[in-house]
Amino acid sequence: MRTRPLAAVLALALALTACAESGGGESAAPSDVSKELTKENITLKLAYTDDPPSKALISAFEAEHPNIKIDAQQTPFSDYVKSIKLSMAADTPPDIAEYNPGAMRSLVPAGLIYDLTAYEKLYGWNDGFPAASLEVLRSNKEAKEYGTGGLYAVPGALSVLGVFYNKQLVQAAGVTKPPSTLDEFKANLAAVKGKGTTPFSLGGLEVGGFQLWNALTNSLGDEQQYRDWVYGKPGSTIQTDAAKQAAQTVVDWVGAGYIPASANATADADAQANFVNGKSAYLITGNWAASVIEKGMGANVGFFLLPQAKAGESTVASGASVAFSISSKTKHPNEAAAFLDFMRSAKAATIQFDTGFMPVNNEAPIQASGLRGDIAGEFKKVVGDNGIVPFPDFASPNMIDRLTSGTQGLLSKQSTPDAFLTSLQESWTQYHG
Amino acid sequence: MADRRRLIALAYIAPAALVYIGFAIWPAIHTVYLSFLDWDGILPATWAGLDNYRAIFTDSMLGPSLWHAIVLILFFAVIPCALGLFMTALLQGTTRGMTTFRVIFFLPQVLPLVAVGITWRWLYNDEGLVNQGLRAVGLGGVTRAWLGDYNLALIALGFIGTWAMSGLCMVLFLAGAQKIDTSLYEAVAIDGGGPVRRFFVVTLPALRGEIAIASVITTIAALASFDLVFVTTNGGPANQTTVPGLLVYRLAFNESNIGGAAALAVVLTLVVIVFVTAIRRLTREKP
Numbered sequence: 021m022r023t024r025p026l027a028a029v030l031a032l033a034l035a036l037t038a039c040a041e042s043g044g045g046e047s048a049a050p051s052d053v054s055k056e057l058t059k060e061n062i063t064l065k066l067a068y069t070d071d072p073p074s075k076a077l078i079s080a081f082e083a084e085h086p087n088i089k090i091d092a093q094q095t096p097f098s099d100y101v102k103s104i105k106l107s108m109a110a111d112t113p114p115d116i117a118e119y120n121p122g123a124m125r126s127l128v129p130a131g132l133i134y135d136l137t138a139y140e141k142l143y144g145w146n147d148g149f150p151a152a153s154l155e156v157l158r159s160n161k162e163a164k165e166y167g168t169g170g171l172y173a174v175p176g177a178l179s180v181l182g183v184f185y186n187k188q189l190v191q192a193a194g195v196t197k198p199p200s201t202l203d204e205f206k207a208n209l210a211a212v213k214g215k216g217t218t219p220f221s222l223g224g225l226e227v228g229g230f231q232l233w234n235a236l237t238n239s240l241g242d243e244q245q246y247r248d249w250v251y252g253k254p255g256s257t258i259q260t261d262a263a264k265q266a267a268q269t270v271v272d273w274v275g276a277g278y279i280p281a282s283a284n285a286t287a288d289a290d291a292q293a294n295f296v297n298g299k300s301a302y303l304i305t306g307n308w309a310a311s312v313i314e315k316g317m318g319a320n321v322g323f324f325l326l327p328q329a330k331a332g333e334s335t336v337a338s339g340a341s342v343a344f345s346i347s348s349k350t351k352h353p354n355e356a357a358a359f360l361d362f363m364r365s366a367k368a369a370t371i372q373f374d375t376g377f378m379p380v381n382n383e384a385p386i387q388a389s390g391l392r393g394d395i396a397g398e399f400k401k402v403v404g405d406n407g408i409v410p411f412p413d414f415a416s417p418n419m420i421d422r423l424t425s426g427t428q429g430l431l432s433k434q435s436t437p438d439a440f441l442t443s444l445q446e447s448w449t450q451y452h453g
Numbered sequence: 454m455a456d457r458r459r460l461i462a463l464a465y466i467a468p469a470a471l472v473y474i475g476f477a478i479w480p481a482i483h484t485v486y487l488s489f490l491d492w493d494g495i496l497p498a499t500w501a502g503l504d505n506y507r508a509i510f511t512d513s514m515l516g517p518s519l520w521h522a523i524v525l526i527l528f529f530a531v532i533p534c535a536l537g538l539f540m541t542a543l544l545q546g547t548t549r550g551m552t553t554f555r556v557i558f559f560l561p562q563v564l565p566l567v568a569v570g571i572t573w574r575w576l577y578n579d580e581g582l583v584n585q586g587l588r589a590v591g592l593g594g595v596t597r598a599w600l601g602d603y604n605l606a607l608i609a610l611g612f613i614g615t616w617a618m619s620g621l622c623m624v625l626f627l628a629g630a631q632k633i634d635t636s637l638y639e640a641v642a643i644d645g646g647g648p649v650r651r652f653f654v655v656t657l658p659a660l661r662g663e664i665a666i667a668s669v670i671t672t673i674a675a676l677a678s679f680d681l682v683f684v685t686t687n688g689g690p691a692n693q694t695t696v697p698g699l700l701v702y703r704l705a706f707n708e709s710n711i712g713g714a715a716a717l718a719v720v721l722t723l724v725v726i727v728f729v730t731a732i733r734r735l736t737r738e739k740p
């Protein structure tokens with residue numbers, strides 16, 4: 021008698037587990053692709069996390085297509101990347117979802133988002149979207165290698181990693197123009213430090229620390245080799261001289277007092293606040309922070325891309341996009357694709373720029389001055405050089421933890437550049453093997 | 454007749470039992486099942502056997518993170534219980550201001566640990582209250598961003614736990630001390646014993662049960678800690694404060710390795726059971 025309830029529980033457990041896990045199958049491609057849109061009134065569901073620019077882009081698209089209504093649902097980033105995979109696997113997923121190549125890679129082999137190659141050909145997306153911005157959104161069927169294979173999303177706004185500087189503080193140190201080589205930048209740092217100003221604010225607790233190493237690696241190293249590594253091209257490695265030199269530079273800068281000793285306990289938002297409040301002369305972050313920084317500093321702030329080792333070398337900088345993908349379960353793939361196509365329009369370009377991002381269509385005429393002007397100018401240069409490279413945390417699922425803790429080891433001078441790179445490569449090999 | 458009574462009894466138990474099975478037992482069984490699967494949360498799962506467990510025990514992160522959790526027991530359980538006993542000895546028998554005292558010391562228990570963590574991040578930072586205090590007493594030389602210090606971050610984190618847990622221990626012990634027969638204290642006094650003797654001969658043995666409960670609760674809080682670590686250091690700097698709970702979270706949500714996360718959760722549960730059993734053995738009254 022006593023064993024019976026337990027047996028019942030176990031039976032129930034087994035019955036429920038038997039039907040718990042199920043999933044999709046092969047990678048999916050849309051059929052009946054067409055530019056012809058429905059005349060009927062329809063509603064598309066859209067899931068996103070970044071706003072700006074999403075809301076403004078959605079309204080502008082709705083204005084152009086009065087019969088298409090977009091029902092948009094925003095979720096904060098950390099929750100979004102955790103819940104979106106489940107929402108996309110549900111029976112009634114959103115038709116369009118903001119795409120993150122790092123966090124959402126398992127949607128590709130599950131066949132839950134469309135391979136958009138057919139639409140790319142139909143609309144001619146190679147024109148109007150910078151090639152590098154589409155590249156990171158391409159993936160092979162297993163999602164083991166990026167930069168090749170089908171296209172799984174389209175960028176709706178672009179961003180780039182660079183250096184913000186406090187004009188008053190650098191001028192006080194006799195620095196009058198943005199540096200054109202890395203050595204010149206180092207000399208500027210020394211001059212700023214000489215005036216008693218801490219050169220950098222750095223959010224070592226979160227992503228700020230490894231973004232410094234990331235920017236240095238991009239400026240010292242071979243761009244294609246770095247790309248291949250992030251994309252997971254077989255045989256790639258990050259254990260290169262340039263990456264090691266970049267890590268050593270971080271260590272040297274800690275030793276020279278260019279980076280505050282408290283960096284490892286500083287969150288990105290705090291580092292940004294310190295910079296805005298004039299506690300440091302430089303801050304390395306993306307232009308996504310531009311509108312907040314400009315609000316705090318007005319005309320006293322400028323922006324440049326971390327210069328290359330030698331003057332005249334083509335510019336390289338890490339960048340990302342707010343990108344959108346289409347659910348393979350949508351009933352309106354053509355209309356969803358029209359929304360994606362809208363991103364390269366002149367109208368969208370204005371919105372993307374006004375909301376603090378860089379426009380997808382680099383040819384779109386933009387009027388800008390001050391900080392925005394700096395960013396737009398630098399961005400145009402790096403897109404022109406086809407020098408936008410992906411962020412390193414897309415390289416493998418746990419790379420972001422390795423990058424963060426590894427940089428913390430460098431910042432606290434407890435680990436060597438070699439150990440740092442070995443740990444990154446170990447994670448890479450585990451995944452791409 | 455007996456059958457009928459049993460049926461009625463079962464009917465009364467059923468609602469609570471169903472809730473308990475549905476929200477406690479079933480997820481636990483399911484977690485064990487998941488730990489034997491290779492599953493990314495979306496694609497169909499495949500049977501992995503013991504692979505997940507093998508991977509966990511060969512992961513170089515597990516050892517240090519378990520050790521960190523054990524160090525945290527000192528700060529979450531041992532020091533708070535000692536402090537709680539000390540405060541009980543001091544406050545026992547006083548009536549004036551007792552409620553105020555209890556409220557103040559118990560307050561950390563009422564606050565969500567996430568809020569506690571954020572507050573302490575401010576207190577511990579470069580310009581925070583802790584460093585201001587040190588500078589004020591002429592110890593400017595030792596100031597630092599405590600949670601970012603390679604060697605001291607874990608200890609700094611531990612003291613947040615001490616702050617949060619001490620009040621709980623004290624309130625439990627004070628409540629227990631109220632039921633002690635005062636004639637026992639009189640007996641010690643007649644024998645010429647002072648307050649120290651009173652404490653060791655009467656109070657401490659009488660609080661055996663409360664000490665057991667407090668140690669179990671606080672030890673579990675240390676071993677299964679997640680929220681406090683997540684909001685203060687997120688395991689940093691350089692993995693000096695990683696705890697098993699944080700690794701479970703990373704496996705499940707950053708790496709989409711549900712099987713591995715479940716396996717680590719099972720291992721963590723076993724570790725907790727071992728510690729709790731040991732505490733209960735140690736504090737059991739000898740017949």
